[in-house]
Amino acid sequence: MAGWQAVRTGWLAVVAVIALAVGAVWWFKLEPGPPRVAFAVGGERIGRTASGDVTVSSSGRPPLRWVEVRLAAGGQSVPLYREEFPPDAPPTREKSIHFAADLTQAGVAEGPATLEVAADTYAWHLLGGARGAVASRDVTIDSTPPRIDVLTTQHNLRLGGAGLVLARVSADAVDVQVVVDRYVFPAVRGYFADPEATLVLFAVPQDLTAQARPLLRASDAAGNATEVVLPVTIKDRNFPERQMGIDDAFLQRKVPEILTKVGKPVPVDLKDGYLTVNREVRRESEDKLHALTAHSAAEPLWTGPFHRQSNAAPMSAFADRRVYIYKGETIDRQTHLGYDLASLQRASVEAAQNGVVVFAGYNGIYGDTVVIDHGFGVASVYGHLSSIAVKEGQSVKVGETIGQTGESGLAGGDHLHFSIMLRGNHVDPVEWWDAHWLRDQVTSKLASLPVAKNAQTAAAPDAAAAADGQAQP
Ligand SMILES: [Zn+2]
Numbered sequence: 040m041a042g043w044q045a046v047r048t049g050w051l052a053v054v055a056v057i058a059l060a061v062g063a064v065w066w067f068k069l070e071p072g073p074p075r076v077a078f079a080v081g082g083e084r085i086g087r088t089a090s091g092d093v094t095v096s097s098s099g100r101p102p103l104r105w106v107e108v109r110l111a112a113g114g115q116s117v118p119l120y121r122e123e124f125p126p127d128a129p130p131t132r133e134k135s136i137h138f139a140a141d142l143t144q145a146g147v148a149e150g151p152a153t154l155e156v157a158a159d160t161y162a163w164h165l166l167g168g169a170r171g172a173v174a175s176r177d178v179t180i181d182s183t184p185p186r187i188d189v190l191t192t193q194h195n196l197r198l199g200g201a202g203l204v205l206a207r208v209s210a211d212a213v214d215v216q217v218v219v220d221r222y223v224f225p226a227v228r229g230y231f232a233d234p235e236a237t238l239v240l241f242a243v244p245q246d247l248t249a250q251a252r253p254l255l256r257a258s259d260a261a262g263n264a265t266e267v268v269l270p271v272t273i274k275d276r277n278f279p280e281r282q283m284g285i286d287d288a289f290l291q292r293k294v295p296e297i298l299t300k301v302g303k304p305v306p307v308d309l310k311d312g313y314l315t316v317n318r319e320v321r322r323e324s325e326d327k328l329h330a331l332t333a334h335s336a337a338e339p340l341w342t343g344p345f346h347r348q349s350n351a352a353p354m355s356a357f358a359d360r361r362v363y364i365y366k367g368e369t370i371d372r373q374t375h376l377g378y379d380l381a382s383l384q385r386a387s388v389e390a391a392q393n394g395v396v397v398f399a400g401y402n403g404i405y406g407d408t409v410v411i412d413h414g415f416g417v418a419s420v421y422g423h424l425s426s427i428a429v430k431e432g433q434s435v436k437v438g439e440t441i442g443q444t445g446e447s448g449l450a451g452g453d454h455l456h457f458s459i460m461l462r463g464n465h466v467d468p469v470e471w472w473d474a475h476w477l478r479d480q481v482t483s484k485l486a487s488l489p490v491a492k493n494a495q496t497a498a499a500p501d502a503a504a505a506a507d508g509q510a511q512p
Contacts, residue, residue: 069099069163072099073172074172075095075097076156076158076173080178082260083177083260084179089140089142089154089178090140091137093137095156096132097162102124102131103124103159104123104124104159105121105158106121106134108136109154110145110147111152112151113150115147116155120140122136126161143182148180149181149182150179151178153178155174157171158171159171159172179261184259185209185211185259186265187265189206190207192270194270196273198245198249199242201242201480203239203481204217204241204269205484206236209235212258213258214257215228216239219253220247224416227239227240230490231488233489240461240481241461244465244466245276249274249275250273255267278358278374281362290313293316298320301323303315317449320403325376331398331463332397333462335412335415335462339413339485340392341392341413341417341437345391345459345477346437348380348388348389351380351381351382351454352381353380354380354381355375357377357467358374358375358376361375377422377456377465378458379456381444381452384453388440390440391437391457391459391471392413393435396433396435396441397412399427401448403448405420405423406446406447407423407426407442407445407448408424417471418459419468421456422456422457422458423444423446423456424443425445425446425447426443429441459471
């Protein structure tokens with residue numbers, strides 16, 4: 040019996056050792072499946088740069104051995120990214136990479152291609168089992184940038200003013216805009232019968248210089264871009280400096296009211312509170328106007344020159360450089376981005392042109408404010424109102440009463456603050472009040488190409504010409 044028991048124990052030990060060894064191999068050297076690959080490409084169309092995000096993870100205990108991203112096209116395979124994980128390094132079982140490979144040197148032909156991610160682990164691949172994993176995405180190689188032909192040859196702008204460019208831009212472009220230094224003016228496409236015909240209303244904002252060089256830029260879905268320097272003449276301007284006296288009565292009347300309305304604390308020192316209003320609240324008010332006027336109707340809603348508030352005297356002009364004086368000291372400097380027009384107290388405020396009300400409410404330094412979209416990125420702003428007679432979404436006609444003047448917001452007396460904005464940037468309203476400027480710089484250019492049948496034609500040249508006779512002063 041003792042002999043049999045010894046033999047049995049011996050066999051059991053051998054079986055246990057084998058089981059342990061098999062278990063160890065299974066645990067450390069085999070895997071339940073190939074590595075998992077999660078894979079997103081930057082876009083289906085690839086230009087100069089192929090990019091994407093990849094996460095590979097081993098499905099079992101064996102760590103990753105290597106990961107590779109490659110582009111397969113026309114029978115060739117171009118490696119774009121490869122990373123090895125050496126056996127003596129700490130084991131990596133999951134790896135996320137972002138790749139961005141420049142294809143310009145790779146000599147890859149345009150057309151269909153496949154982006155592949157391959158990965159393998161340190162697992163033993165027994166019995167001819169699948170070695171590693173490959174995930175792929177079909178893409179198109181496109182290295183041809185959009186084509187731009189600028190149609191308009193004359194772009195005469197004044198610093199702070201606007202202009203219009205017409206161009207033919209190939210249909211592959213997905214993003215077309217005029218870039219003026221840090222300002223961006225998106226194009227309108229689909230307005231003209233010619234599907235390639237494109238228009239951009241753009242400005243040289245007042246804080247730039249006459250040396251600004253507007254560019255027309257078109258980029259396609261693959262990221263290829265074409266830029267054309269526009270032929271422009273920019274007339275320089277010196278904006279006048281104006282001193283604004285600030286006294287304690289004004290601070291007491293305005294600072295607590297505005298800060299409370301915008302939800303900011305009112306400091307004991309009202310001069311500090313005033314600086315918060317004139318800097319922070321001003322910037323927030325501008326940001327809000329910018330956001331409100333960034334989107335616009337894709338057709339012009341106006342029918343001629345813009346209407347200037349009736350019988351109102353200009354108190355302050357566009358881009359006045361304001362110097363704020365308190366107790367004999369300069370405490371701040373800001374630029375006045377519009378026109379201040381004053382007549383009687385509580386005068387009716389008239390819509391400058393046909394459009395759609397996109398905002399009717401309180402906006403910081405502008406107080407109770409109405410913003411009207413006129414299409415093509417043009418909007419008008421009416422600030423410091425004492426009452427508002429329109430609602431957001433409402434269509435208005437030129438001259439229609441939209442409210443009454445007042446002194447809400449940062450206003451020392453009853454007046455209308457009037458701004459014209461182009462794609463969220465203040466421009467000089469004088470141009471839009473001027474029938475000749477509007478005809479020469481905008482309407483005649485728009486009239487030089489046939490309009491698509493489905494586009495509205497409110498700003499047809501006939502309407503503008505008819506309005507010429509009753510131009511505003
Ligand atoms: Zn103003």
